[in-house]
Amino acid sequence: MGIIVRDYHKDYKRWAWQINDNIGFAEDIKMFQLDAKDTSYVFGVIDEGYLIHGYFGKKLSGDDLTYLLRLEENPWVPKTNMRDMGTFMDQTAFEYPCHGTGDYREPCLMVMDGEGMTTCDLRYVSHKVYKGKPALEGLPATFANEDEAETLEITCTDKHTGLEAVLLYTVFNELNVITRSVRLKNTGKAPLNVKRVLSACVDFDNDGYDLITLNGSWARERVLERSKLHHGKQGIDSVRGESSHQNNPFMALVSHNADEDTGEAYGFNFVYSGNFFAQAEVTQNKCTRAVMGINHFDFNWLLEEGGEFTAPEVVMVYSDGGIGKMSRTFHDLYREHLIRGEYKDKRRPILINNWEATYFGFDADKLIDIAREASKLGIEMLVMDDGWFGHRDADNSSLGDWFVYEKKLKGGLKHLVDEVNKLGMKFGIWFEPEMISPDSELYKKHPDWAIQVRGRDMTMSREQYVLDYSNKEVRDCVYGMMKNVLDSANIEYIKWDMNRQLTEVGSTSLPKERQRELWHRYVLGVYDLMNRLTTDYPHILLENCSGGGARFDPGMLYYSPQIWCSDDTDAIERLKIQHGTSICYPASAMGAHVSDCPNHTVGRTTPFSTRGNVAMVGTFGYELDVTRIPQADRDAIPAQIAEFNKYNPIIRTGDQYRIGNVFEDNMWDAWIFVSKDKSEAVFTFVQVLGRPNYRSRRIRLKGLDPDACYKNSETGEMLSGSALMNAGIFVKLDGDFTSKVVHFVRQ
Ligand code: DGJ
Numbered sequence: 001m002g003i004i005v006r007d008y009h010k011d012y013k014r015w016a017w018q019i020n021d022n023i024g025f026a027e028d029i030k031m032f033q034l035d036a037k038d039t040s041y042v043f044g045v046i047d048e049g050y051l052i053h054g055y056f057g058k059k060l061s062g063d064d065l066t067y068l069l070r071l072e073e074n075p076w077v078p079k080t081n082m083r084d085m086g087t088f089m090d091q092t093a094f095e096y097p098c099h100g101t102g103d104y105r106e107p108c109l110m111v112m113d114g115e116g117m118t119t120c121d122l123r124y125v126s127h128k129v130y131k132g133k134p135a136l137e138g139l140p141a142t143f144a145n146e147d148e149a150e151t152l153e154i155t156c157t158d159k160h161t162g163l164e165a166v167l168l169y170t171v172f173n174e175l176n177v178i179t180r181s182v183r184l185k186n187t188g189k190a191p192l193n194v195k196r197v198l199s200a201c202v203d204f205d206n207d208g209y210d211l212i213t214l215n216g217s218w219a220r221e222r223v224l225e226r227s228k229l230h231h232g233k234q235g236i237d238s239v240r241g242e243s244s245h246q247n248n249p250f251m252a253l254v255s256h257n258a259d260e261d262t263g264e265a266y267g268f269n270f271v272y273s274g275n276f277f278a279q280a281e282v283t284q285n286k287c288t289r290a291v292m293g294i295n296h297f298d299f300n301w302l303l304e305e306g307g308e309f310t311a312p313e314v315v316m317v318y319s320d321g322g323i324g325k326m327s328r329t330f331h332d333l334y335r336e337h338l339i340r341g342e343y344k345d346k347r348r349p350i351l352i353n354n355w356e357a358t359y360f361g362f363d364a365d366k367l368i369d370i371a372r373e374a375s376k377l378g379i380e381m382l383v384m385d386d387g388w389f390g391h392r393d394a395d396n397s398s399l400g401d402w403f404v405y406e407k408k409l410k411g412g413l414k415h416l417v418d419e420v421n422k423l424g425m426k427f428g429i430w431f432e433p434e435m436i437s438p439d440s441e442l443y444k445k446h447p448d449w450a451i452q453v454r455g456r457d458m459t460m461s462r463e464q465y466v467l468d469y470s471n472k473e474v475r476d477c478v479y480g481m482m483k484n485v486l487d488s489a490n491i492e493y494i495k496w497d498m499n500r501q502l503t504e505v506g507s508t509s510l511p512k513e514r515q516r517e518l519w520h521r522y523v524l525g526v527y528d529l530m531n532r533l534t535t536d537y538p539h540i541l542l543e544n545c546s547g548g549g550a551r552f553d554p555g556m557l558y559y560s561p562q563i564w565c566s567d568d569t570d571a572i573e574r575l576k577i578q579h580g581t582s583i584c585y586p587a588s589a590m591g592a593h594v595s596d597c598p599n600h601t602v603g604r605t606t607p608f609s610t611r612g613n614v615a616m617v618g619t620f621g622y623e624l625d626v627t628r629i630p631q632a633d634r635d636a637i638p639a640q641i642a643e644f645n646k647y648n649p650i651i652r653t654g655d656q657y658r659i660g661n662v663f664e665d666n667m668w669d670a671w672i673f674v675s676k677d678k679s680e681a682v683f684t685f686v687q688v689l690g691r692p693n694y695r696s697r698r699i700r701l702k703g704l705d706p707d708a709c710y711k712n713s714e715t716g717e718m719l720s721g722s723a724l725m726n727a728g729i730f731v732k733l734d735g736d737f738t739s740k741v742v743h744f745v746r747q
Helices: 085-091 322-337 364-377 412-422 441-445 472-488 512-536 554-559 571-582 608-615 631-653 721-726
Strands: 016-018 023-026 031-036 039-045 051-058 109-112 123-131 149-158 163-172 177-186 192-204 209-217 220-228 232-237 247-255 265-270 276-282 288-294 301-303 308-319 351-353 381-384 426-431 493-496 541-544 562-564 621-623 655-658 668-674 680-687 696-699 709-712 718-720 729-732 738-746
Touching: 023 123, 031 163, 031 177, 039 177, 051 192, 051 308, 177 192, 177 301, 192 265, 192 308, 209 232, 209 276, 209 571, 220 247, 220 571, 232 247, 247 276, 247 288, 247 322, 265 276, 265 288, 265 322, 265 554, 288 308, 301 308, 301 512, 308 322, 322 655, 351 364, 364 381, 364 412, 364 631, 381 493, 412 426, 412 472, 472 512, 512 541, 512 554, 541 554, 571 608, 571 655, 571 680, 608 631, 608 680, 608 738, 631 668, 631 680, 631 738, 709 721, 718 721
Parallel strands: 351 381, 351 621, 381 426, 426 493, 493 541, 541 562
Antiparallel strands: 016 023, 023 031, 031 039, 039 051, 109 192, 123 149, 149 163, 163 177, 177 308, 192 288, 192 301, 209 220, 209 247, 232 276, 247 265, 265 308, 276 288, 655 668, 668 680, 680 738, 696 729, 709 718, 709 738
């Protein structure tokens, strides 16, 4: 069989623009044009029913785009082979490629039928368009109301097995964002095994891109890496059960010339907190296939007759204004359409956390001492970290025993919280709900509740095991204990930690044919519990954490408006960590604290002011024993807090422009946050190392109104936005690790 080449121009009638003009459809030729703010995404259905990709990029205005699907002109289908189906399958740009029919690039879908066959052949059946955006059952996802977005659902089926796949595309009216996910349903008469189901694929028609990813390890998360694409497959993933310290579920393809302010950038971010897969593949024709979704490694999902499976969402952002514009689009999307709850649009309380102050060595009196001193300085909340439950004096016991350790908290939790409240402070508490220590009452009662492979040794990590969150009984039990604690005192914040990765991934409660579902069922279980928690306690501020920033992902942001960025609190290390994090996550979500020196992770001593200036680009707080730090540092806290309060509205809600890049020049970093109306801006400069001949630098600002006049808070000088952005300002600093913040106000 060959492919029918039609003259689409001849058949072309009119685009039928549906609803708000965001999703256009040319009925006679089944071609779709999806328009987000300044972005277009085009694809169509050819006669055989395949969904062929046409275009993704800057907005196209009202042209007849049918030529994009004239296959004989497509560079990736050699003319001579137009009637060769194999060549066609392997070289055409597909919307959602399947395994088995001749496309040898990375497929999105692979399903095994009752005969053990893995060939799948999805063809278009129907589609519908509607206003708004559907929720994804049991999963986090961006949201939008009917005036903000439109959704296209395309139903395809594999006739042979009866597998139905619904491809979901949502376009945002005011943002350059298109989201994608996939819903599978077994409408056949025999069970199917889903071996892989990715959420998005984009087949680009060239390979002229650099790949940007965010990688690292514990205490150095999300360090940006950029490399030129080359033939073959390159990408990142996680097989650890969490999105991971090592690779963030984000990748961008950017034009070779792209920098912060110019060039094209395509960002892909997965709204998921478990095993993921993100890959760019340069093909034989120098085209690029980008795919993203749940990692198929060690994955299998049994789809009984009538069974459904929803794959999590991929957010796709297009920018024609460089990497910076891509980041700002992600920030706007996540602040407005992902983060929820009472604190969504609010300044977060300035907290003091006792982890680096005391580690496990605290009692109620010590915490009250810290709170008393902190309250005098303007700190608003005490967070009691790890070590308050069971009989936990070190990290080797009690996880799962969520009741108060009376030896440490004499008088009980309520007494402590009341005392802290009397000082005018809120109280927050730490949990690690997904874990179980072998030395715990919970483990004695329910050793089978740990994730395990019966008969095998269990790998210990941080002296703990992971609970089987696929089992509702386990979740109910943990939640019951948490509720007892939360209902016993006035708790206003929770830090939800997760300190190890999964091993021996098996469940004592799942049948053998569903064991490989545990990776995903575990994540769904975590989401279920977070959902219950945030629904039952809407006033509690939830902060996620995973040994620092191992689960800094959009999935977690759906439940918690902020995430602890990293256990590395050193201001200089944080430059890289926060720079990388800002590539797709907003400052409003970055947990950042001022800690003591020498820094506990790297041993570096930095000025207190620099620690404050860097932590200010986040949720802000203190992670130190305020009763023991140098008097000068203590004295500096009230002014630091006043400065944070002054600048937080701009940093939390404004536009972020990265100016410096510690990845390229380890000598300095700088950034500016500009309010949406451009009336104010906060500029921060950090000198990493002082150098001869660099006692003054000229820095060009960004994001200001060129025609407006701004007053510099440091010098009192008035300069136009144009001068500040084109000619720049002089920044003079002496010494290593020094920094300054300058406020600009439009006159
Ligand atoms: C890891 C977190 O990142 C730290 O902030 C702290 O909460 C410890 N866990 C406690 O065990």
